[in-house]
Amino acid sequence: MPDVYSPQVYADGIPYDVYAEMRDEEPVSWQEEPALPTSPEGPGFWAIMRHRDVQFVSRTPAIFSARLGGTQLRDPDPADLPYLRSMLLNMDPPEHNRYRKIISRTFSPANIAAFDAFIGDHVAKLLAPLRERDTCDVVTELTDEVALSTLTHVLGVPHEDRKFFFDWANRVIGYHDEDYNDLDGTDAVVDRRSPSELADMIEYARKLADYRRRNPGDDLITALVHSESDGRSLTDAEFQNFFFLLAVAGNDTTRSALPGALMSLMAHPDQYALLRAQPELIGTAVEECLRYAPPVIHFRRTAKVDTALSGVQIGSGDKVVVFYPAANRDPEAFDEPDTFTITRTGAAHVSFGYGPHVCVAAALARTQMRHVLGGVTRAFSSIHDAGPPERLLSNFVTGMKHLEIALRV
Numbered sequence: 001m002p003d004v005y006s007p008q009v010y011a012d013g014i015p016y017d018v019y020a021e022m023r024d025e026e027p028v029s030w031q032e033e034p035a036l037p038t039s040p041e042g043p044g045f046w047a048i049m050r051h052r053d054v055q056f057v058s059r060t061p062a063i064f065s066a067r068l069g070g071t072q073l074r075d076p077d078p079a080d081l082p083y084l085r086s087m088l089l090n091m092d093p094p095e096h097n098r099y100r101k102i103i104s105r106t107f108s109p110a111n112i113a114a115f116d117a118f119i120g121d122h123v124a125k126l127l128a129p130l131r132e133r134d135t136c137d138v139v140t141e142l143t144d145e146v147a148l149s150t151l152t153h154v155l156g157v158p159h160e161d162r163k164f165f166f167d168w169a170n171r172v173i174g175y176h177d178e179d180y181n182d183l184d185g186t187d188a189v190v191d192r193r194s195p196s197e198l199a200d201m202i203e204y205a206r207k208l209a210d211y212r213r214r215n216p217g218d219d220l221i222t223a224l225v226h227s228e229s230d231g232r233s234l235t236d237a238e239f240q241n242f243f244f245l246l247a248v249a250g251n252d253t254t255r256s257a258l259p260g261a262l263m264s265l266m267a268h269p270d271q272y273a274l275l276r277a278q279p280e281l282i283g284t285a286v287e288e289c290l291r292y293a294p295p296v297i298h299f300r301r302t303a304k305v306d307t308a309l310s311g312v313q314i315g316s317g318d319k320v321v322v323f324y325p326a327a328n329r330d331p332e333a334f335d336e337p338d339t340f341t342i343t344r345t346g347a348a349h350v351s352f353g354y355g356p357h358v359c360v361a362a363a364l365a366r367t368q369m370r371h372v373l374g375g376v377t378r379a380f381s382s383i384h385d386a387g388p389p390e391r392l393l394s395n396f397v398t399g400m401k402h403l404e405i406a407l408r409v
């Protein structure tokens with residue numbers, strides 16, 4: 001079976017031809033997990049490539065648990081498991097339902113609507129000086145700024161602190177990439193996802209909760225520290241855990257989605273021109289960008305019992321990994337799946353996951369995408385490649401570090 005595990009496989013983007021071959025020939029296949037500089041050899045995992053199988057695994061926690069081994073492909077350090085299991089992402093029902101209610105209230109449509117104007121204004125401010133320019137690095141000058149400023153705004157923390165969020169997410173998600181590892185200059189390659197490597201983030205969360213308990217604001221942190229579940233508020237540990245999840249899950253994802261969407265439009269000038277001519281297509285355009293260039297590559301579950309999927313036997317305790325980009329190009333679910341069409345309707349992509357863990361902040365991510373894609377297509381008659389993209393080395397997100405583009409007003 002081809003390798004879909006090593007980060008190097010993703011160095012030039014998603015290997016869609018390999019995914020297609022696997023989806024057609026062995027849609028549930030056993031994958032080796034060789035040692036990497038950042039991790040020892042693992043036991044291997046099942047790679048799930050079909051849209052319907054990805055949906056089934058994601059919506060069936062009674063068989064495929066998020067809790068048993070967490071949701072990251074790589075097995076966590078056993079010492080970290082209790083901590084990871086107290087994070088929403090790594091919970092199963094009924095515990096998951098209780099915690100999910102707390103956070104989904106903070107992402108209510110009314111709360112998201114309140115952030116819409118901020119995001120729109122911020123995008124407009126970032127785009128204005130670019131209209132005087134011929135080229136820009138759209139990642140550092142636009143998309144990272146939008147993602148990080150939105151995150152700090154909705155969390156109600158100072159704008160300057162976005163540099164901390166950039167660093168935390170790079171440590172947790174970008175640890176395969178040498179730009180974000182070896183941060184202490186010792187050449188030591190460390191898996192920095194462990195809570196022991198994130199003491200500064202946990203301390204920041206502790207101080208922030210303390211501040212917002214005494215000085216409530218109009219932000220998600222205030223909503224969280226004042227939320228109640230079963231007649232009690234969140235403990236410090238529960239809050240810090242939510243903070244960790246928001247700081248990371250709401251960061252690299254959008255930072256990957258926005259350049260990915262712009263690259264898709266840039267590679268299809270007819271679709272760019274169509275969106276510019278008919279801005280009312282923004283809703284389907286955002287969904288097509290998410291389908292065609294999904295920011296998250298995979299998430300993991302662990303089989304709780306012996307089971308079968310697409311006729312393949314899966315043993316209790318096996319790792320099962322769903323590949324969203326493969327599902328999003330499944331011809332069983334989408335007509336001409338390799339064609340990028342911003343008017344596409346029909347089956348839904350799985351870029352936000354599916355089932356009980358489906359992204360709780362999808363509306364916030366979509367709002368950012370609407371403003372960026374709408375703003376760029378309004379401001380520029382066309383955009384073009386002005387250099388190869390500099391990608392984050394990762395098998396988990398399709399992150400981008402730099403992307404030079406040429407701008408035509």
Ligand code: HEM
Pocket residue numbers: 058066071088089090100245246249250251253254257294295296299300350351352353354356357358359360361362364365
């Ligand atoms: C385009 C951007 C985004 C993408 C593609 C994305 C993708 C995902 C996916 C695939 C999951 C499901 C994980 C699973 O099934 O194991 C998820 C869950 C989650 N996302 Fe997002 N996400 C995005 C933006 C955000 C943002 C902006 C935030 C917060 C500010 C956020 C917070 C969360 C949280 C808290 C969960 C856990 C939900 C649960 O376990 O019930 N995401 N996201």
